[in-house]
Amino acid sequence: MTGRLENKVMVITGGTDGIGRGCAAAAAREGARVVITGRDEKRGQATADQIQSDGGDIRYFRQDVTDEANWDALFDELGNPVGAPDVFVNNAGDCILKPIVDYPVDTLRYMLQMNIEACFMGTHCAMQAMAVRGGGSIINMSSVAGLKGGVNGTAYGASKAGMTLFSKAAAQEGKPLGIRVNTVHPGLIWGDGVVDAMGEDGAATFRKMIVARTPLKMVGAPEDIAGIVVFFASDESAHVTGKELVVDGGYMAV
């Protein structure tokens, strides 16, 4: 099936690698006009070039989601060559896990900045733009950690749970404007970020532990999340808002 997102303008923050890159590639295959944002210009341009060479319509904008001024610049730039977004994916985020007694308070503030404040800014700006054009779909990338507390996750869990319930409030406010807001909750998704965060050995041990506890006995790939994001972006989900979709191989069910 192709053309499910034909002519839709779709912005994905943190779209230069991992889950964001997987979503960008899938959206481009479905005919969306994709914009990815991220801090790393080299990686962003390389991702855009790759998806373009596969026939996708895609642009890269440099953006640091924690910088408030960057948000105005992004929406100013969008207005001109691409137009207001039909779909906005707040995907950029970060994860730092540690026991609460050893966790620095400024790292907690950084988690809140990356995972709640950036989602607030993206939703705030996208809702204004979408209200003018008569509706749209906002997709916020949460986590299974945002649904239930986990060891070493006081800060990360707080930030993802915050994003999740923020999105439910946004869905209520979006209803009269034709704007849908949903959250996606990946379990462990394998990407470069996992090894970067934990090192080769740490990542391998973590992977084994997750596989053992997951009913489907596997870890997910970015493509597993991309399918759900395409669904929430498309008109197939026109009647779905304020919902949480868990994609975790059954991890949360046991």
Place this chain on the structure above:
Amino acid sequence: MLVNGPPDVLTKSIGQMSLDDLRALEETNVVEPWLGLKHGIAAMRQRGGGSIVNLSLTLARVGAANMSGNCATAAGLRVMAQAAALECGEQSDGIRVNSILVDHQSSVPAEVAAAVVYLASDESRLMTAAEIALEGDGAGA
């Protein structure tokens, strides 16, 4: 016994709300109780156990228009308390962490006090990572 809370409440739409509005709620409703948890757990480990109660809102479980900052911070506090409870359980340190979810419109101080006393006492010794929602109409269920 440590009681964190109650949270600040702000009624504003996402369009009207500024980043500074959100940050102020995060500081009062997430960062401050988190600091209470962090230092409370460290102190209670020295003395061999204790009970920590976080006062939060039923908006931790349901979205409501013009309440996005309260929903976000209440949910953050709720999951943070669960995570801290699990960390205490893993250390077998005798510390319990629970939440009381209060309805921002209808909860009565005496009812909140009764729930706090229960969670402080040994009557609730099997309760941790749990919550008591004080919502007469069951709206948050």
